[in-house]
Amino acid sequence: xxxxxxxxxxxxxxxxxxxxxxxxxxxxxxxxxxxxxxxxxxxxxxxxxxxxxxxxxxxxxxxxxxxxxxxxxxxxxxxxxxxxxxxxxxxxxxxxxxxxxxxxxxxxxxxxxxxxxxxxxxxxxxxxxxxxxxxxxxxxxxxxxxxxxxxxxxxxxxxxxxxxxxxxxxxxxxxxxxxxxxxxxxxxxxxxxxxxxxxxxxxxxxxxxxxxxxxxxxxxxxxxxxxxxxxxxxxxxxxxxxxxxxxxxxxxxxxxxxxxxxxxxxxxxxxxxxxxxxxxxxxxxxxxxxxxxxxxxxxxxxxxxxxxxxxxxxxxxxxxxxxxxxxxxxxxxxxxxxxxxxxxxxxxxxxxxxxxxxxxxxxxxxxxxxxxxxxxxxxxxxxxxxxxxxxxxxxxxxxxxxxxxxxxxxxxxxxxxxxxxxxxxxxxxxxxxxxxxxxxxxxxxxxxxxxxxxxxxxxxxxxxxxxxxxxxxxxxxxxxxxxxxxxxxxxxxxxxxxxxxxxxxxxxxxxxxxxxxxxxxxxxxxxxxxxxxxxxxxxxxxxxxxxxxxxxxxxxxxxxxxxxxxxxxxxxxxxxxxxxxxxxxxxxxxxxxxxxxxxxxxxxxxxx
Numbered sequence: 001x002x003x004x005x006x007x008x009x010x011x012x013x014x015x016x017x018x019x020x021x022x023x024x025x026x027x028x029x030x031x032x033x034x035x036x037x038x039x040x041x042x043x044x045x046x047x048x049x050x051x052x053x054x055x056x057x058x059x060x061x062x063x064x065x066x067x068x069x070x071x072x073x074x075x076x077x078x079x080x081x082x083x084x085x086x087x088x089x090x091x092x093x094x095x096x097x098x099x100x101x102x103x104x105x106x107x108x109x110x111x112x113x114x115x116x117x118x119x120x121x122x123x124x125x126x127x128x129x130x131x132x133x134x135x136x137x138x139x140x141x142x143x144x145x146x147x148x149x150x151x152x153x154x155x156x157x158x159x160x161x162x163x164x165x166x167x168x169x170x171x172x173x174x175x176x177x178x179x180x181x182x183x184x185x186x187x188x189x190x191x192x193x194x195x196x197x198x199x200x201x202x203x204x205x206x207x208x209x210x211x212x213x214x215x216x217x218x219x220x221x222x223x224x225x226x227x228x229x230x231x232x233x234x235x236x237x238x239x240x241x242x243x244x245x246x247x248x249x250x251x252x253x254x255x256x257x258x259x260x261x262x263x264x265x266x267x268x269x270x271x272x273x274x275x276x277x278x279x280x281x282x283x284x285x286x287x288x289x290x291x292x293x294x295x296x297x298x299x300x301x302x303x304x305x306x307x308x309x310x311x312x313x314x315x316x317x318x319x320x321x322x323x324x325x326x327x328x329x330x331x332x333x334x335x336x337x338x339x340x341x342x343x344x345x346x347x348x349x350x351x352x353x354x355x356x357x358x359x360x361x362x363x364x365x366x367x368x369x370x371x372x373x374x375x376x377x378x379x380x381x382x383x384x385x386x387x388x389x390x391x392x393x394x395x396x397x398x399x400x401x402x403x404x405x406x407x408x409x410x411x412x413x414x415x416x417x418x419x420x421x422x423x424x425x426x427x428x429x430x431x432x433x434x435x436x437x438x439x440x441x442x443x444x445x446x447x448x449x450x451x452x453x454x455x456x457x458x459x460x461x462x463x464x465x466x467x468x469x470x471x472x473x474x475x476x477x478x479x480x481x482x483x484x485x486x487x488x489x490x491x492x493x494x495x496x497x498x499x500x501x502x503x504x505x506x507x508x509x510x511x512x513x514x515x516x517x518x519x520x521x522x523x524x525x526x527x528x529x530x531x532x533x534x535x536x537x538x539x540x541x542x543x544x545x546x547x548x549x550x551x552x553x554x555x556x557x558x559x560x561x562x563x564x565x566x567x568x569x570x571x572x573x574x575x576x577x578x579x580x581x582x583x584x585x586x587x588x589x590x591x592x593x594x595x596x597x598x599x600x601x602x603x604x605x606x607x608x
Contacts, residue, residue, distance in 0.1 A: 001075050001242035005214040005261050005307045008072065009047055009059055017044050017068055023598070024050040027143065029591040032136035032312045035060050036587070037599065039312075039319055044068075051132040051308075058132040058308040062217060063322040072217045073326070076242040081330065083239065110235035112160050113244040115258045123256075123301045127180045128172050131262070131300070132308040137280030138588040141289060142174020144279060147309045149212040149223040150185070151255055152196045152268075155203035160247065160255065164192035165233035167223040170211055170264075175275050177294070184276035185209075185268065185293045188438035188447075197293065200270050207268040209295055210254050214261025214309040216241040224323050226331075226388055252298055261306040266295040278582075283352035283545055284315030285582040287439045290446065314585050315541065316349045324349055328409075338386070341379050343400050346408035347389070348544075350537040354437040355544040357392035358408040359383065363399045363457060373399065373427060373455035380453045384431070391437045392451065394544055399457035412484060412536055419464055419486040419521050422456045424555060425566040429453040432550045441582040442548045450550035462486075465519030475507050481533035488520045488570075489529035489539070495576040498551060505554050505574060512556050512570065523572045532575075546575040 002008045012018040019038075025031050025048060038046055038061060045062040063069045070077070133143035148170050153163045171177065171184035187193045200207040212219065218241035222233045234245040246258035254265035273291035281287045311319045324347065335342055341362045348356040361379040363371070376397045383389045383397075398406055398418055406417050429452070436442075436449035443449020464486030479491040492508075495501055505525070512523075524543050526532045532542040547553070552574040555567020577584075 002072075002216045002218075003243065004216060004259055004303070005059065005309055006305060008062065008217055009045070009307065012045050012062065012068075013047075015071070017071065018047055018062075019044050020047045020049055022049050024052055026052045027054070027132050027134040028052075029135055029138065029588050030595060031058070031060075031132075031134050033587060033591050033595045034598070035312045036314065037595065039064050047307075048132075051134075054130055054132045054308075056130070056132055056302070056306055056308050058134070058310060060310050060312065061319055062309075063221075063311075064319050066322055066325050069322040069326055073240060076218075076240055077329075079242070080239045109238040109242060109244050111244060112232075112234045112238065113246050115246050115248040123303060126300050126302050128183065128264070128297060128300060129180050131172065132310070133173055134308075134310055136312045137286070137314070137585050139278050139286055139583065140174075140280055141171060141275075141277050142177070143172045145170035145172060145211065145213060146311050146313060147213060147220050149215075149219055149257070149260070150187075150193060151210040151212060151257075152193050152207070153255070154196050154199050155205040155207075160234065161232055163232045163234060163255070164196060165223050165237070166193050167220070168193060169279060171276050171279075175289075177274065181297055182274070183264070183266070183295050183297060184274060185295055186276050186279070186287075187292070197268070197270070200268075207270055208252075208254055209266055209268050210256060211264040211266075212257040212260035212262070213264075214303075214307055215257055215259040216243070218242075219245070219257070219259070220309065221323060221326065225327065250299070254298065256301060261303050261309065263299075263301040264297060265299050265301070266297040268293050268295045280314055280585045281439050282313040282316060282318065282320060283355070283437075283439050284541060285439075285441065285545070285584055288441070288582055316352060317537075321349045324353065339379060339382050341375055342383075344408040345383070345389070346411070347392070348411065348540055350411075351540040351544040352440070354388075354391040355393045355440060355442075356540065357383065357389065357395045358411065358414055359395065359397040360400050360406050360408050360414075361397055363401050371399070371401075371458045373397075373457045376455045376457060377429070377453070380429075380455055384451065384453070391435075393436050393440065393442075393449065394549065395451070395453045397453065397455050402457060402459075411540070415484060416464065416486070418454075418456050420460045420462060421458050422454065422521060423458070423461065424521070424571050425559075425568060427454050427456050428553075428566055428571075429455065430549060430565065440545070441580065442546055442552075442578070444548065444551065449548050452549035452553070462518055462521065464521070468517070468520060474511050476504050477508070479529050481529045483524070483533040483539040484536070486519065486521050487533075487539065488523045489533040490523060490525050491527065491529040492525040492574075492576060494527070495574070495578050497579070501574060501576075505572065509554060509556055509558075509572070517556070517570050520570055523570050525572065525574045525576055527576050543573060543575045546577060546581065547573050 048058045135143050150168045168187040219237050222237035238244045256263045274294040275289050276292040277289040278286040343360040346358045347353045361376040363375050365374040380397050431451040466485045476493040477490050481489045554572040556569025558567040
């Protein structure tokens with residue numbers, strides 16, 4: 001159980017899970033390039049001792065592997081798991097009282113605690129310009145806080161148990177922000193801070209906000225934990241840290257975390273927005289520049305010997321993938337209560353999380369008649385109507401009674417199970433002109449797009465082919481590869497506009513209609529079929545981040561019957577890069593070359 005981030009770093013180093021970069025490095029792209037290379041090698045946490053222009057050290061990659069994430073929470077995980085198990089099924093206490101005897105004491109750490117002194121002596125003040133200003137990608141609008149814990153309370157609320165703590169990215173420099181005086185906050189749909197902003201717009205109270213950076217590892221994780229709106233994330237932070245969340249209120253009325261390394265306080269301007277971004281985000285593309293709320297900075301607190309905690313996001317998997325891993329481990333017992341009938345669910349990290357959701361559900365409605373998707377459709381609607389899962393763009397849901405071994409977490413077997421059974425005439429259910437993830441630019445507008453539920457149940461209908469030899473060329477097709485049995489990736493001519501795409505694909509369908517393709521239920525059109533089929537992650541990323549169901553799905557033998565769309569032959573997804581898509585994240589070649597030379601020195605870089 002760690003009291004602060006410095007204790008964490010010392011413990012990681014003691015267990016040979018951390019390296020030090022002793023050479024001075026530049027926060028402008030260089031630090032991020034070093035981080036990515038070490039992460040890609042499943043490397044250790046990284047302590048940067050000298051960041052150009054800042055007196056503070058910085059640390060990243062502490063959650064860089066699942067094993068290290070487990071290590072960080074090894075002393076509290078089992079205890080908090082028991083609390084969650086009891087919440088899912090209170091009768092477990094009666095069945096195994098000795099096992100759960102300590103659970104009530106664990107829950108006591110959930111109560112935030114006001115620090116005895118108004119202002120801990122460990123704190124001093126600094127300026128935004130003195131912080132490690134880390135820019136991750138060449139087109140980023142400036143330096144960002146990538147591991148923030150953003151704290152707000154609704155107007156008129158004094159009880160900290162009614163607060164919200166969320167991880168919403170913060171732009172520190174660039175664009176039109178006045179350095180040291182103004183910063184940008186990026187928060188998306190379905191976020192707690194948005195509810196507070198709405199209430200402040202109807203109030204005369206100033207919208208005070210505190211941004212915590214660092215502290216025990218549990219605090220950053222808690223900021224992304226999907227808690228009910230009525231329960232503050234500070235309670236979870238206390239339980240996971242094994243130590244109550246400590247805080248005090250400064251003389252300007254701001255809540256300050258006593259354990260954070262840095263705290264930026266200020267007031268969000270209710271009636272003023274400023275351009276924020278671009279920012280290289282976790283889907284693997286830039287989120288573009290848009291108007292978002294601006295906060296006027298009051299103070300920047302820091303602890304003695306403070307560590308700037310950051311990460312680098314990009315095409316998954318990245319360090320933040322460990323958050324999804326730990327969330328699943330913790331809340332899997334609550335799934336049945338939140339989604340009755342649901343067996344397993346997986347927001348697929350490799351596809352950018354929200355673009356693709358896989359699920360398995362029970363079918364109990366009509367066990368005495370021919371199998372068809374029934375209860376799993378009800379479950380799918382519940383999923384799309386609940387919190388963060390409502391942002392899913394593609395939802396594939398299978399029935400457990402077809403194969404009790406099927407799991408949403410075993411992705412390749414899941415797709416094989418699905419493609420063997422799916423009936424494209426029956427199983428496609430579209431939602432059009434709806435909201436999608438803010439970071440997903442595949443739709444018809446910002447936050448605007450469509451969703452597709454594919455609910456599959458029944459006996460095996462086909463054998464899946466692993467290869468297929470064409471006896472003639474197909475119009476627009478440059479190359480063909482199989483990503484997995486039954487999934488045919490076709491390199492197709494470059495996308496120009498929607499009308500041309502529809503004409504080109506209809507010409508392709510006319511030719512495909514003359515072929516026997518019963519073992520190829522799914523065809524993906526892409527820019528580079530060899531790349532897209534090279535790995536499972538490439539297939540998932542290309543297919544589901546670059547397509548909008550309403551606009552980019554076609555079918556051989558397509559039909560529309562009473563407003564239901566389906567197809568008799570292969571389903572086709574146009575996953576080419578479109579002109580309205582956000583740019584892909586590509587490192588700066590000059591910086592990459594410079595870091596190449598650093599790594600060539602080996603020991604000099606790491607101080608080993």
